[in-house]
Amino acid sequence: MVRKILDCHDSRSESRNDQSKRIVSGIRPTGKSHLGNYFGALQNWVELQKQNDCFFFIADWHALTTDYQNSSELSKNIEELVLDLLSCGLNPKKSTFFIQSHIKEHSELFLLLSMITPVGWLERNPTYKDQIQELSAKDITNLGFLGYPVLQAADILIYQGEAVPVGRDQLPYLEVCREIARRANHLYGNIFKEPQPILTQSPLIQGTDGRKMSKSYNNAIYLSDSEEDFKKKIITFITDPKRQRRTDPGDPKDCPAFQNFHKRFMNQEEQAEIYKGCTTASIGCVDCKTKLYHNIHPWIFPIREERKRLSKDRKSLYTVLEEGAQKARKIASKTMEIVRAAFHL
Ligand code: SF4
Numbered sequence: 001m002v003r004k005i006l007d008c009h010d011s012r013s014e015s016r017n018d019q020s021k022r023i024v025s026g027i028r029p030t031g032k033s034h035l036g037n038y039f040g041a042l043q044n045w046v047e048l049q050k051q052n053d054c055f056f057f058i059a060d061w062h063a064l065t066t067d068y069q070n071s072s073e074l075s076k077n078i079e080e081l082v083l084d085l086l087s088c089g090l091n092p093k094k095s096t097f098f099i100q101s102h103i104k105e106h107s108e109l110f111l112l113l114s115m116i117t118p119v120g121w122l123e124r125n126p127t128y129k130d131q132i133q134e135l136s137a138k139d140i141t142n143l144g145f146l147g148y149p150v151l152q153a154a155d156i157l158i159y160q161g162e163a164v165p166v167g168r169d170q171l172p173y174l175e176v177c178r179e180i181a182r183r184a185n186h187l188y189g190n191i192f193k194e195p196q197p198i199l200t201q202s203p204l205i206q207g208t209d210g211r212k213m214s215k216s217y218n219n220a221i222y223l224s225d226s227e228e229d230f231k232k233k234i235i236t237f238i239t240d241p242k243r244q245r246r247t248d249p250g251d252p253k254d255c256p257a258f259q260n261f262h263k264r265f266m267n268q269e270e271q272a273e274i275y276k277g278c279t280t281a282s283i284g285c286v287d288c289k290t291k292l293y294h295n296i297h298p299w300i301f302p303i304r305e306e307r308k309r310l311s312k313d314r315k316s317l318y319t320v321l322e323e324g325a326q327k328a329r330k331i332a333s334k335t336m337e338i339v340r341a342a343f344h345l
Contacts (some may be wrong), residue, residue, distance in 0.1 A: 018282035021243045023198070024161035025061035026100060026152075029077040033084040034220035037207035039264075044165050046089040052096040055159045055328060058082065058321075061100050061151065065144045066135060071233070079220045082317050084223050089309035100155065109154035110147070112343055115287035116183050117150050117176075118192075123314045125149060127172050154178035157184075161195045167202040206256045210238040218297035222302055230300065230323035234293045237261070239285045249281040257289055265295040 025048075027041055048054055058078050064071060078099065091096060093301050102107055121129060121145070132140065143149075155178055156164055174197050181192040204212060208217025209252040214220060221233045240250035252258035252275050262274060270291075277283030310317065 007233055008243050019051060021052050021162045022055070022065060022160060022193075023048055023165065024055045024156045024159050024195070025063065025165050027059045027081065027085075028059045028063045029081045030063065030076065031073070031077045031215060032080045032222045032224050034207075034213055034215070036207070036220065037084075037169050037339075038088065038203050038223060040167075040202045042085060042090075043086050045085070048165060048198075049091055049095040052163075055331075056085075056090065056095050056097050057163070057328070058099045059155070059157070062148065065142070065148050065151075066131075066138060066140050068142065069139070069176055079314060079317065080224070082321065083307050083310055085318075086310055086317070087303050088223070092205075096324050096327045097321065098328045099321055102321070102325040103332050104160075105112045105158055105329070105336045106151070106154050108336060110151045112339060113157070113184065114147060114150050114182055115240075116187060117153075119146075121176055121179060122146050122200055125172050125176060127169065139308050149173050149176040150180065153180045156191045156195050157181055158335050159328070160193045160331075160335060162193055163198045164195050165198045165200045167200060169202075171197060176204065184342075186221055191338055191342050206238075206260050208233050208237050210256045223300070224307055227304070231293050234261075234296065235286060236288050237289060237291060239289075242276075243281075243285055246284045247281050250278045250285075252278050257285075257292065261296065262288075262292055265292060265299065270295070272308050 014084055024035055025045065027045075033042060045054070049056075058081055060074060060078060061092040063074060063077070064217055066076075085097070087093070128146070128148075131145075152173055153176065156179075164174055164177075174195065178194050183192045184192055185194075207213035208221065209217065209219045211217050211219060221230065225233065234257075237260075239257050240252070242254065243250040252262065252271075255262075255278070257272065258278075262271060266274065274283065274288055274291075278288065
């Protein structure tokens, strides 16, 4: 089965060029991925691996920084995320794909970097302050959460990452990493590369009710949804509120379904046709979203089928991850040899 996973992805191989960079990125395992996660992160990873030397990991230790009180779902969430990533096209033969906690060197480097990181850098981080407010229902006054950017720096620097895909809101975290690398290089000689940001677009995808797509709002469309659920969610997706009756004209600009999905899954000609039909009320919303569903189907169907195939043999997922961990560990161990020597340990 493992070979099958690798072979399957082999057929999608593309060659790397001189622009290839060492890219490091992690994702927190929070359960099954929805379309917001796909367009926000998963799709980026699949694209980046085509031309770069990518180190992608499931950030299970990071998940504990805010959810340490409820870790019972962690292993299940990791499996779901691995299934989503592989079925969306992450290729474990082209990318080094592993679980963060399987590489203990991350924690050793985190410890050493925490010795040289002033607490003020972490407390001043605007993202830290925002998150304390956003997650006020949780007790995150723990050292692990404050030190989150140091662990992130260790995750990146341990692989001598040259670039990190980030949304604009995550730039402060990467800046802390760059500051830590500079300080380490200043104190101990040039031991780390200073990673550059690759600014990625993280479009805000709305859920079926028009709010941000989120598990907690119960409005998400999951990659793993059954055909029936998927269709139902698309058909019931909120539309322009002006269209109370079939005969009321609407405007696609005010329609969350159109803005989130028609634009992605319909060509210009189809969009123009919908625009005309919607503004003149010559097409109803159900017909319009049924057409949308038929356009999304060729994209989601292979992902869902691949997910089903992979989920039949979950043990093989861990073999794939172990193969990735072995590759990652080799690089991480080399970095730690250099770091220990530089710290005179
Ligand atoms: S007809 Fe289509 S674009 Fe217009 S409001 Fe309904 S779903 Fe949206």
